[in-house]
Structure formats: structure tokens, C-alpha cells
Amino acid sequence: MILSLAPMEGLTGYMFRNVHAECFGPLDRYYTPFLAPPHVGSGFGKKAFKEIDPKNNQGLNVVPQLLTRNADEFVWAAQVLAELGYTEVNLNLGCPSGTVVAKGRGSGFLRNPGELEAFLQDVCERSPIAVSVKTRLGLVEDREYRQILDLYCRLPLAELIVHPRVQKDRYQGTPRQEAYGETLRRAPFAVAYNGDVFSVDEYNALCAAYPQTRHVMLGRGLLANPALARMVRGGAPATAAELKRFHDKLFSAYLDEMGGNAVFRMKEWWFYAKFAFADPLAVHRAVRKVRCVDEYEHAVAGVFSGEAFASVPVFRA
Ligand SMILES: Cc1cc2nc3c(=O)[nH]c(=O)nc-3n(C[C@H](O)[C@H](O)[C@H](O)COP(=O)(O)O)c2cc1C
Missing domain, CATH: 3.20.20.70 (Aldolase class I)
Incomplete structure (x- = not known):
């Protein structure tokens, strides 16, 4: 396949x-x-x-x-x-x-x-x-x-x-x-x-x-x-640590490429990635208003430390 x-x-x-x-x-x-x-x-x-x-x-x-x-x-x-x-x-x-x-x-x-x-x-x-x-x-x-x-x-x-x-x-x-x-x-x-x-x-x-x-x-x-x-393919779901590592590398790559605009690029990703958490709405609320890198890093640290992870994330329109 x-x-x-x-x-x-x-x-x-x-x-x-x-x-x-x-x-x-x-x-x-x-x-x-x-x-x-x-x-x-x-x-x-x-x-x-x-x-x-x-x-x-x-x-x-x-x-x-x-x-x-x-x-x-x-x-x-x-x-x-x-x-x-x-x-x-x-x-x-x-x-x-x-x-x-x-x-x-x-x-x-x-x-x-x-x-x-x-x-x-x-x-x-x-x-x-x-x-x-x-x-x-x-x-x-x-x-x-x-x-x-x-x-x-x-x-x-x-x-x-x-x-x-x-x-x-x-x-x-x-x-x-x-x-x-x-x-x-x-x-x-x-x-x-x-x-x-x-x-x-x-x-x-x-x-x-x-x-x-x-x-x-x-x-x-x-x-x-x-x-x-x-x-x-029969493999394991993502762990919280894997998702965090993925997020950090993605944000860092965007920061290198586009500076502060990386925040807006990441917010588009969060529109989908929020489903990795048990309460996607809470994640949406945490990241939707951030405008600069400091605010973004603060909000995301709160999400990764405070929000429960969904056992299996599924996108819902
Ligand atoms: C934000 C966004 C951007 C997209 N950009 C493209 C694109 O550049 N080229 C394309 O063929 N389809 C594009 N699509 C459509 C997707 O490739 C795909 O066909 C669509 O999301 C349905 O598949 P999915 O249900 O697996 O997401 C885009 C869809 C979205 C939501």
C-alpha cells in the first residue's frame, strides 16, 4: 500500500x-x-x-x-x-x-x-x-x-x-x-x-x-x-513526548525560516493538532490569541504541561 x-x-x-x-x-x-x-x-x-x-x-x-x-x-x-x-x-x-x-x-x-x-x-x-x-x-x-x-x-x-x-x-x-x-x-x-x-x-x-x-x-x-x-501500518499511537518533540522541531524549523511569522504558521497547525488532546477546545482557546513568540511559547508550554492527551487523536471537522 x-x-x-x-x-x-x-x-x-x-x-x-x-x-x-x-x-x-x-x-x-x-x-x-x-x-x-x-x-x-x-x-x-x-x-x-x-x-x-x-x-x-x-x-x-x-x-x-x-x-x-x-x-x-x-x-x-x-x-x-x-x-x-x-x-x-x-x-x-x-x-x-x-x-x-x-x-x-x-x-x-x-x-x-x-x-x-x-x-x-x-x-x-x-x-x-x-x-x-x-x-x-x-x-x-x-x-x-x-x-x-x-x-x-x-x-x-x-x-x-x-x-x-x-x-x-x-x-x-x-x-x-x-x-x-x-x-x-x-x-x-x-x-x-x-x-x-x-x-x-x-x-x-x-x-x-x-x-x-x-x-x-x-x-x-x-x-x-x-x-x-x-x-x-500496525504501529503505536504517538506518545505525548513524541508529539512534543515533533512540535518543537517544527516550530524551530519555521522560526529559522520565517522568524516571528512562525507563530502564525504554527497556529494553522494547531487547528488540526489540537485533536491530539482530550479537550481540543481548551487547546484552541490557549493558542488562538497569541501574536508573538514569547506568548506562543508560554501558551504551548501550558498546553503540554496542563492538557490531557487524547488516547487516539482523530480529526473532526
Ligand atoms: C488548508 C488546506 C490546504 C490545501 N491545499 C491543497 C493544495 O495545495 N493542493 C491540493 O491538491 N489540495 C489541497 N488541499 C486539499 C487536500 O490535499 C485534501 O484533498 C483534503 O484535505 C481532503 O483530504 P483529507 O480529508 O484527508 O484532509 C488543501 C486542503 C486544506 C484544508
């Missing part, structure tokens, strides 16, 4: 990947949060380059993800990535953000299946490395997926990662696993599942319902429970 870490803008960048792998063991694969491809002829911007710089991803199996509807820029980016040693590039067809969708990118690209098929045909032909896709089912209704899946099945994709919600759902409601099952039945290429796998039980239920499953991508579940992948 391939277990991968979901691309999550602001959360699962290269610092998170490295610290998580060091503390809990590497996952089989990591996807970068979406990157804008550079203009043809130029290089990735400074921030984006850090995500893909081989120096920042040593020993990790990383697939860069692009957010674009411009085929020339996609192919150019794929060439740059190939030169850096990458063997696969992923296209984001899932981002539900209003501004992204309005520009016809992310899940907004699903509105134009004809244009999307021409784009994918073109980039699959011209990209020097394998092209995979992370998709939603459509924008408004699940039935849009019939036409979208038909077009994917005509293409030489390396893999299709299915997050079976529509754009309108954002991250609410229950993922429609049947659409993933239908993809498994029909697709002539590898298929992966993503969405609401927050516990070992949910992982086992997915694999029982769809025994051909070969790749599960973990997102919020792993942020709330950093030992989730290890537990899926």
Missing part, C-alpha cells in the same frame, strides 16, 4: 515533510502544495523553488503539484522539474477556492471538459515526465463526474487521485466513495483515494469496501494524528 501526504497549502510544505519524516518515519510519497509554474524560459519563484529544491527534500519521494491551465507553462515547468530529477508532476484539479475557480484553474478547470481534455492530451504528449492528476468530481453535482471520468480514461495519466467531493462542498459533507470505486473499475491507470481518512478504522473500512485500493492519501487526519500512517 502506498501512503502519501496530501498537498496542503501553508501546512504540508518541505519543512513539515522533513520534520514529520524525522519524527514519525517517512511516508511513501509526498505531494507539494500547489505551485504556480514559472513563465516559459524562467525559473520557479523563490518560495516555490524551496518546495522543490532537491536539497530540501533529501531522502523523500516528492511529487510537485502545479496549479495552471496554461499548457506551455505546465510543460516548461515539467522540463525544469525533470532537470531537478523529478519523475512525475501532478496537476491540481481540486482546489475549491473562489479566486482560483474564477480563473478556470483547480476545480474550476472541470467546468470545461473539452478544454481540459485538450490540455491534458497536449501536456501528456509533451511533458518529459509522467503526469498525474488530483481531482474532484465536478463543481456542483456528482453526475458531472461521468463525463470527466470518461475523458480521464482516454488519457495516458500516470495516476488519478480522487477526492470525491464537488467544488461546492469545499471540505464539508461526506466524500462519495462510490465515485472512487467507479474510477477503480474503469480507469486504465493507477488510482488513489483521498478524503476523510482520519482513523485506522476509516482506513480499514475503505480498504474493505474497495480491496483493489493501492494508494491512500492522508491529509487532515495525519495533521491531527501525526502517527496515523504508522498506526495504519
Whole structure:
């Protein structure tokens, strides 16, 4: 089974990947949060380059993800990535953000299946490395997926990662696993599942319902429970000491990288990590108002010394 870490803008960048792998063991694969491809002829911007710089991803199996509807820029980016040693590039067809969708990118690209098929045909032909896709089912209704899946099945994709919600759902409601099952039945290429796998039980239920499953991508579940992948593989839950060590290394990496803004980056992480404690609301209250490093360190010391640890952390929306 391939277990991968979901691309999550602001959360699962290269610092998170490295610290998580060091503390809990590497996952089989990591996807970068979406990157804008550079203009043809130029290089990735400074921030984006850090995500893909081989120096920042040593020993990790990383697939860069692009957010674009411009085929020339996609192919150019794929060439740059190939030169850096990458063997696969992923296209984001899932981002539900209003501004992204309005520009016809992310899940907004699903509105134009004809244009999307021409784009994918073109980039699959011209990209020097394998092209995979992370998709939603459509924008408004699940039935849009019939036409979208038909077009994917005509293409030489390396893999299709299915997050079976529509754009309108954002991250609410229950993922429609049947659409993933239908993809498994029909697709002539590898298929992966993503969405609401927050516990070992949910992982086992997915694999029982769809025994051909070969790749599960973990997102919020792993942020709330950093030992989730290890537990899926039969290992132990995280101890309080492990979580503290993970936190300290992550905060220190962000501090080195961005100074005081590390506090805001960590607060995003706490939105998920609070579920590692028996009273997530108390943890939320302790960290929500902090603004500077001193306040942050004080609040977090209080959480680790005063809050009981959940026996098994589970993310709940
Ligand atoms: C804050 C946040 C940022 C995200 N950023 C990305 C992204 O950059 N690229 C992408 O394909 N999906 C992104 N996603 C979607 C996740 O990769 C994933 O599909 C989603 O969280 C559902 O999986 P989960 O239920 O396991 O969390 C993001 C989700 C969240 C909540």
C-alpha cells in the first residue's frame, strides 16, 4: 500500500515533510502544495523553488503539484522539474477556492471538459515526465463526474487521485466513495483515494469496501494524528513526548525560516493538532490569541504541561 501526504497549502510544505519524516518515519510519497509554474524560459519563484529544491527534500519521494491551465507553462515547468530529477508532476484539479475557480484553474478547470481534455492530451504528449492528476468530481453535482471520468480514461495519466467531493462542498459533507470505486473499475491507470481518512478504522473500512485500493492519501487526519500512517501500518499511537518533540522541531524549523511569522504558521497547525488532546477546545482557546513568540511559547508550554492527551487523536471537522 502506498501512503502519501496530501498537498496542503501553508501546512504540508518541505519543512513539515522533513520534520514529520524525522519524527514519525517517512511516508511513501509526498505531494507539494500547489505551485504556480514559472513563465516559459524562467525559473520557479523563490518560495516555490524551496518546495522543490532537491536539497530540501533529501531522502523523500516528492511529487510537485502545479496549479495552471496554461499548457506551455505546465510543460516548461515539467522540463525544469525533470532537470531537478523529478519523475512525475501532478496537476491540481481540486482546489475549491473562489479566486482560483474564477480563473478556470483547480476545480474550476472541470467546468470545461473539452478544454481540459485538450490540455491534458497536449501536456501528456509533451511533458518529459509522467503526469498525474488530483481531482474532484465536478463543481456542483456528482453526475458531472461521468463525463470527466470518461475523458480521464482516454488519457495516458500516470495516476488519478480522487477526492470525491464537488467544488461546492469545499471540505464539508461526506466524500462519495462510490465515485472512487467507479474510477477503480474503469480507469486504465493507477488510482488513489483521498478524503476523510482520519482513523485506522476509516482506513480499514475503505480498504474493505474497495480491496483493489493501492494508494491512500492522508491529509487532515495525519495533521491531527501525526502517527496515523504508522498506526495504519500496525504501529503505536504517538506518545505525548513524541508529539512534543515533533512540535518543537517544527516550530524551530519555521522560526529559522520565517522568524516571528512562525507563530502564525504554527497556529494553522494547531487547528488540526489540537485533536491530539482530550479537550481540543481548551487547546484552541490557549493558542488562538497569541501574536508573538514569547506568548506562543508560554501558551504551548501550558498546553503540554496542563492538557490531557487524547488516547487516539482523530480529526473532526
Ligand atoms: C488548508 C488546506 C490546504 C490545501 N491545499 C491543497 C493544495 O495545495 N493542493 C491540493 O491538491 N489540495 C489541497 N488541499 C486539499 C487536500 O490535499 C485534501 O484533498 C483534503 O484535505 C481532503 O483530504 P483529507 O480529508 O484527508 O484532509 C488543501 C486542503 C486544506 C484544508
